[in-house]
Structures are given as C-alpha cells and as structure tokens.
Amino acid sequence: MKQMQEEHFDPMSHLVPISLYVTIWAALMVFTGITVFAATVELGVFNIVVALLIATIKGTLVVLFFMHLRxxxxxxxxxxxxxxxxxxxxxxxxxxxxxxxxxxxxxx
Amino acid sequence: MATAVQTVERENYLNSDYGIKSWLLTTDHKRIALLYLVSITAMFWIGGFFAMLIRLELLTPAGDLVSSDTYNKLFTMHGIIMVFFFLIPSVPATLGNFLIPLMVGAKDLAFPRVNLLSWYIYMVGAITALTAMVMGGVDTGWTFYTPFSTTYSNTHVMGAAIGIFITGFSSILTGLNFIVTIHRMRAPGMTWRRLPLFCWANYAAALIMVLGTPVVAITLLLVALERAFNIGIFNPQLGGDPLLFQHLFWFYSHPAVYIMILPGMGVINEIVTCFSRKRVFGYEFVALASIAIAVLGFLVWAHHMFVAGISVYAALVFSLLSYLVAIPSAVKVFNWTATLYKGSIRYETPMLYAFGFIGLFTVGGLTGVFLASLGVDVHVHDTYFVVAHFHYVMVGGMVMAYMAGLHFWWPKITGRMYPEAWAKLSALLVFVGFNTTFLPLFIVGYMGLPRRYHAYPPEFQVLNVLSTAGASILAVGYVLPMIYFLWSLRYGEPAPPNPWNAVGLEWMTPSPPPTHNFDETPIVTWEAYDYEHQPQEEVTVGH
Structure with a gap:
C-alpha cells in the first residue's frame, strides 16, 4: 500500500511523441471508415457485433493513449x-x- | 461584559471571508458542505410536503382530497425528490464533504474546484426537476417504468428525467473526489487500518456512485431518445424490450440504496464508539463489510422484477444473491451491538438517534429478506409491505443516521451547541412518529392493500388513520431540530473543540475549524476509536 502511495503520476515524465498521437488518430479514422463501410454490408446479427467490436477497439485506443492510461x-x-x-x-x-x-x- | 480581547474570534472558515460571493465561489470543502446542507434541506421539506399530502389523502378511504392523477404525481414527485435530491447526496455531500478531509488529516478534498462544480451541477439538476414539477409534474413513479414513461404518460417526464440525469454528474464528481482524497491525501500514519469507518463507508458509497450512476444516466437518456425520436429500445411496438429498462434502471437504483445507507452506517460507527467509550468491535470486518455491501449490491437488482415477467431461473439466481447482502449487513449490526457490550454508554442525542437507527434498520433489513424470497415476494409485491420495508431502511435507517450525524458534528460545523433537552425530545418524537407511521403499513400491506392508489377499501381505514397521525408526529420531530439548530447559530453555547471527548482528527482542531483545517499536518500514531488506551487529555488537545 505504501508503495502505491509513493508512485506518483507526472504527465511530464511521459512525453509522448506527436507522431504517436497522429498514428492513433489515423487508426481511429480508419476504424471510422470501416464502421461506415460495414454498415452498408448485410451481415445479419453480425452487423451489430462488428460495430461494437470496432467501437471497443477505438475506445481502448483512446483510453490507452489519449487518456494516458498506458x-x-x-x-x-x-x-x-x-x-x-x-x-x-x-x-x-x-x-x-x-x-x-x-x-x-x-x-x- | 466581555473584554475586547475575548471577543476577537479565532479565524475560522466561517469568518475568514464574508458576503454572498465568498460563498458562491468558495472552494473550501466545509463551505461547500454547508451549501449542500441548505440545498438538500430545502429539497427535504418539498419532498416532505408531498408526503404529508399523500398521508392526508389516505386519511379517508374515499379519494376526496386530490384526484387520482394528482395523487400519482404526488407520490412520483415525493419519490424523485427524496431519492435523487435528498437521500443520495444527504450524508456524502454534507457530512462527507465536511468531514472526510478533516478525518484523513488533509487541508481539503483532492479537487476543490470539482467539488464546487458538483454543487452547481446539483443545483441545475434540482432546479430543472423542480421546474418540471411546477409546470405540471410527473406521474410515472420515481422509477420511470417503460413503456408508460416513453409512450403513454402526458406529463413532464423529460424535464424530470433531465434533472436527474444532470444531478447524476454531481454525484459522480463527489464520488470521484472522495475516492482520490482517501487514496492520496491521508496524513502521515493514517493507514487504511487506522482510517475512521466513516471514511471506509463513504469510500464504498463513492465506488457505487462512480460505477453505477453512468448507467442510470444513459438509461434516462435512452428513455428521452425513445420518447423524442421513437427509437425502439424499450417499447415492444418499436421492437424494444420493456424489461431492459428495468434491468438498466435497477442496476443503478438498487446499489443506489447502498449509496444512501452506507454513509449512514459510517455515521453510526463514529457515534456508537464515542458514546460507549469503546473501540469498534471487529474493525476490519466492519470496514470490509462496507466494501462487500457495495460489491454485492451490484448483483441483486432483479429482485425488484420478480413479478415483472423475468425468467424464473434468473429470479432464482437473483433471489439467492439477494440473501447474500444480509451477511455484511448483519456483520455491521452485530458488531455495533458487540461494541455496546460492557461499554460505558451515554444517552446523548446522537446516541439516541443511533439506537433508533440500529433498531429500525434491522427491521427494514430483515423485512428485505422476506422480499428477497420468491414466494413471499409474489404475495406482497407492490403492496404497502414494500413501502413500509424501504421506509424503514431509508427513513428509519438513513434519515435517523443523518440526524444523528448532524447532531454529533453540529458543534464542529457551527461552533455552537444545540439545546440538549429539545434535541432529546425531537429524537423521541422521530422514533415514535416514525413507527406509528410505518408499522401499520406492514400490516395493511401484508393484508394485501396495493400501493399507489388514492382510494382504498374502508376496512383499512383504522390503520391508515394511525399512519397519518404518526406522520404528523414525525413532522413535528423534524421541524423541532430545524428550529433549534437555527436558534443555536445565534444563541447556542459556544462549542469547545471536542464536546463529546471523541477521538478522531476532526476533534483535534478548533470548532469551527480554520479554513486550512489544521495548523500543522497531523501525524497519526494511534488506531481509530482507541477509546480504551488513549488518555483523554491527549485526545482533547486543541490548538
């Protein structure tokens, strides 16, 4: 527990290169494109599965990198x-x- | 005549700055607690006013005072106000806000501005909901069951739902602030095992606030979407499932019961130990019971839906899980009782309320076990038995604990003592009034009288008259503290730093505390509730 208290989050100590942010942003845009495309393909019940899967991946990327969870x-x-x-x-x-x-x- | 030197008051959070701006822009957790106290007290009286109208209507079997439509609105608005705008913020936003930084030895909560923001959000939500009520009210019941709320009700469902949606964010922010403060801002030596149980209880409640509130917020948003744009989510005609609403709603609203009761349990720990001069029996078990209640509370929600048409197999699972909550709840009740054993008990007002809490919560909790049982639930579902059960937990339990806490920490908060004799009288009136109001409802409910009707068969009148009479005693019991608390602000005896000889960091700072809480950061070398070993002088040292 004591160790946990000593860990201190300092945003400046984890400088992330701009290129990484741009890459993540590009990935998000690609996934958005796939979502739009997948919506036009008739997959039955799998339409919603695909949409949720892509949304989960995008959410994970945002939380890990943009929200610095990593x-x-x-x-x-x-x-x-x-x-x-x-x-x-x-x-x-x-x-x-x-x-x-x-x-x-x-x-x- | 006091000399000039004596009349110079020590700088404290109340006199450090004056004027309306200093209150509305404050980031001091103690002042924000008072802002909340004033706001939720106003909501309590509005919700109480609706309750009185309900009880007056039920004085006679005929629906003579209000029409059935008005009656539907009355119990809906009573429920919405009391649950979302009084009970959920009651102890956390007032006493929790005031005490958690003091109890952990910090200067403020982790995010003081977020704390102020949470009050503003609460006010916006409350005003939105009140506007919906003034404009004509809502008649769906506080639970907003679909498809009635999304398709059929012609009342101001959207306004009330948006008000609750907004207020949810204030709850999330408060919870977040508590979690971070308790993790990060404890004074040196204030380990998790030395943390007052009030903090543990509020921590557990904060977990539910952060994890559960988003679900109800999204659910109400879905109701609004279906109502406004006819998107089929809950309405079977549009391809939705009405039971989905109940699943989502109760996923939050059942744990919300524990948001309400857990901080109250925290208050009782502080008071029972102080007024029996003993360390709490089984500290670790009481602390972990709070967390267990918070976690198990998320696994039981469908016991509200046993007769709604859910799968009987799911009902079996939820019934079993519901019984489990009785275990940590019982751990707490048994441990408070064991704490009293061989204690030197003092019957001051906070302790009277605490005794009331233990007894009434036990009745409310045990009748909850009846309701968790599938067979009994089919018989008493949607009768006054359920009304009596949750009022025993919410009013007999939670409001009692809130009143206990207000009396216990009033000297700390205001620097003034309240009149003890009047306070004891009010505690007695509340206990007698409460039982007279709600005990008869167990009987009429068990005899089969359904809730939410403005008229009833004449054979139930005697018990209903008794209940209404009890409600008026209860009302006097709540009006009295309002009067003497206000009176004490001006005429009450100045309070010493530690009027109850209690342990805990909040008692080691002057009453009322200075803006920065402590002149020096305290270093904690003792266990919580160390009443048996700690010499009294050491405990009462002030600044």
Whole structure:
C-alpha cells in the first residue's frame, strides 16, 4: 500500500511523441471508415457485433493513449478494470434473464 | 461584559471571508458542505410536503382530497425528490464533504474546484426537476417504468428525467473526489487500518456512485431518445424490450440504496464508539463489510422484477444473491451491538438517534429478506409491505443516521451547541412518529392493500388513520431540530473543540475549524476509536 502511495503520476515524465498521437488518430479514422463501410454490408446479427467490436477497439485506443492510461499508475489501471468488471456483471446477469426467459414460458 | 480581547474570534472558515460571493465561489470543502446542507434541506421539506399530502389523502378511504392523477404525481414527485435530491447526496455531500478531509488529516478534498462544480451541477439538476414539477409534474413513479414513461404518460417526464440525469454528474464528481482524497491525501500514519469507518463507508458509497450512476444516466437518456425520436429500445411496438429498462434502471437504483445507507452506517460507527467509550468491535470486518455491501449490491437488482415477467431461473439466481447482502449487513449490526457490550454508554442525542437507527434498520433489513424470497415476494409485491420495508431502511435507517450525524458534528460545523433537552425530545418524537407511521403499513400491506392508489377499501381505514397521525408526529420531530439548530447559530453555547471527548482528527482542531483545517499536518500514531488506551487529555488537545 505504501508503495502505491509513493508512485506518483507526472504527465511530464511521459512525453509522448506527436507522431504517436497522429498514428492513433489515423487508426481511429480508419476504424471510422470501416464502421461506415460495414454498415452498408448485410451481415445479419453480425452487423451489430462488428460495430461494437470496432467501437471497443477505438475506445481502448483512446483510453490507452489519449487518456494516458498506458503511462498511469497501477491504481488507475485497477480503477479502469473495475469499471469493465462491473460492465460485465451488468451484461452477464441481465443475460441470465434474456437467455432463459423462453425456458420459463414452457412452465406456465 | 466581555473584554475586547475575548471577543476577537479565532479565524475560522466561517469568518475568514464574508458576503454572498465568498460563498458562491468558495472552494473550501466545509463551505461547500454547508451549501449542500441548505440545498438538500430545502429539497427535504418539498419532498416532505408531498408526503404529508399523500398521508392526508389516505386519511379517508374515499379519494376526496386530490384526484387520482394528482395523487400519482404526488407520490412520483415525493419519490424523485427524496431519492435523487435528498437521500443520495444527504450524508456524502454534507457530512462527507465536511468531514472526510478533516478525518484523513488533509487541508481539503483532492479537487476543490470539482467539488464546487458538483454543487452547481446539483443545483441545475434540482432546479430543472423542480421546474418540471411546477409546470405540471410527473406521474410515472420515481422509477420511470417503460413503456408508460416513453409512450403513454402526458406529463413532464423529460424535464424530470433531465434533472436527474444532470444531478447524476454531481454525484459522480463527489464520488470521484472522495475516492482520490482517501487514496492520496491521508496524513502521515493514517493507514487504511487506522482510517475512521466513516471514511471506509463513504469510500464504498463513492465506488457505487462512480460505477453505477453512468448507467442510470444513459438509461434516462435512452428513455428521452425513445420518447423524442421513437427509437425502439424499450417499447415492444418499436421492437424494444420493456424489461431492459428495468434491468438498466435497477442496476443503478438498487446499489443506489447502498449509496444512501452506507454513509449512514459510517455515521453510526463514529457515534456508537464515542458514546460507549469503546473501540469498534471487529474493525476490519466492519470496514470490509462496507466494501462487500457495495460489491454485492451490484448483483441483486432483479429482485425488484420478480413479478415483472423475468425468467424464473434468473429470479432464482437473483433471489439467492439477494440473501447474500444480509451477511455484511448483519456483520455491521452485530458488531455495533458487540461494541455496546460492557461499554460505558451515554444517552446523548446522537446516541439516541443511533439506537433508533440500529433498531429500525434491522427491521427494514430483515423485512428485505422476506422480499428477497420468491414466494413471499409474489404475495406482497407492490403492496404497502414494500413501502413500509424501504421506509424503514431509508427513513428509519438513513434519515435517523443523518440526524444523528448532524447532531454529533453540529458543534464542529457551527461552533455552537444545540439545546440538549429539545434535541432529546425531537429524537423521541422521530422514533415514535416514525413507527406509528410505518408499522401499520406492514400490516395493511401484508393484508394485501396495493400501493399507489388514492382510494382504498374502508376496512383499512383504522390503520391508515394511525399512519397519518404518526406522520404528523414525525413532522413535528423534524421541524423541532430545524428550529433549534437555527436558534443555536445565534444563541447556542459556544462549542469547545471536542464536546463529546471523541477521538478522531476532526476533534483535534478548533470548532469551527480554520479554513486550512489544521495548523500543522497531523501525524497519526494511534488506531481509530482507541477509546480504551488513549488518555483523554491527549485526545482533547486543541490548538
């Protein structure tokens, strides 16, 4: 715990080259293009899967580089992972209802 | 006659600067706490006014005082105001804001400007919601269930939802500030195991605020999108799923119950230890129980939906998980009781409220176990049994704890003592009034009287009259503190730095504290609640 307190986040100690930011920006633009393109292709239920997948990758890039998570303390990383963990709880426990709701109609 | 020397008051956060601007632009956590105190007190009275109208209507079986439509609006606005604008910010935004920096030995919260911003956001949200109410009100119930809220209700759903959406951000910012402050700004020697349990409890509540509030904010945004643009999310006619709304809504709103109750539990730890002169029994377990409640609180939400048509298999899982919350809650109640054992107990006002809390919270918590049970829930769902249950937790528990905390720290906050005899009377009135109001509701609910109707069969009248009579006693119990607290600001005895002989850093600074809290950064070498070993003189040393 003491070690955690001593870690100190100093944004100036992690100078990121402008080129990296530009690369990330370009990647985000490419993914946006793919999103637009994928929306025009008929993939059935996979349309939404593809859209969400691309959005997740883009979000991850923004959080890691633009929001400096990659260079942050472990405590900050734990905080972000905690948020994802609770998002998984929201999805998975809601799914216990959605995936099994049809089973119960056979009981009625 | 006081001499000139004696009348010169020590510089403190109240007299360091004057004028309305010095308050509206302050970044001092103590002043922001008072801004919040004034705001949420106003909201409490507005919400209380609606409650009184509800109880007056229910005095007679016929719907004679208000129409059914007005009644729907009354209980909706009572719920919205009390939940989102009073209970959720109550202890964290007032006592938490004031005390957390003092308790950890810091000069302020980690982000003082963000703290002020959170109050402004709260005010914008509150005014938006109040405007919606003045313009005609909302009738969806505080839960905004779809598809009624998105498709059928002709009332000001959008205004109220936007008000709550905005206020959510104030809650997130407060939570964020608490988390960072408790991690980063503890005084030397203030380890996690020496941290007052009030901080642990607020830390746990802050986790829920940060993790849960975005979900309800997005959910209300989806309601607005469906209502405004007919995008099918919740309305089955548009291809949506109405139960999705309930999943998303309760994913936040059930943990929100713990945002409300956890800080109250934190208050009780401070008071029970101080007025029984003992270290809290099982410190680590009480601290971890707060975190356990925060985490388990996220796993139980669908117990609000047992009869809404969810899968019975999911209901089984959620029922089981709901029982689990009883464990850390019971750990707390048992540990407070064990703390009292062989303590030298003093019955001052904060302790009276704390006793009230322990008893009433236990009743509220145990009836929650009934409701978590699938079979019983089918019988009592949407009856007054549920109303009684959550009022025992929210009012009997949380408001009692809030009142306990206000009395306990009032001398620290204002530098004045309140009149003890009047305060004891008010604590008694609140306890008697509360039980007279809500105990009959368990009975009418169990007999099958559904909630949210303005008229009811005549055989339920006796218990309803009892309940309304209780509500008027309760109202007197809340008006009294309002009067004597205001009175004490001018006429109360000046408070010493540590009127209760309590331990804790907040008592080692003058009352009211100086703007920068401590003249020197304190160095902590003792455990929290070390009442048995710490010599009293050392504890009461002021500056």
């Amino acid at each position: 260079y942050s303390t472990k405590l900050t990383m734990v905080t972000v992972v905690a948020a994802i963990f609770f998002l998984i709880i929201l999805f998975s426990l809601s799914m216990t209802d959605y995936l099994t709701r049809a089973w119960s109609t056979s009981l009625r």
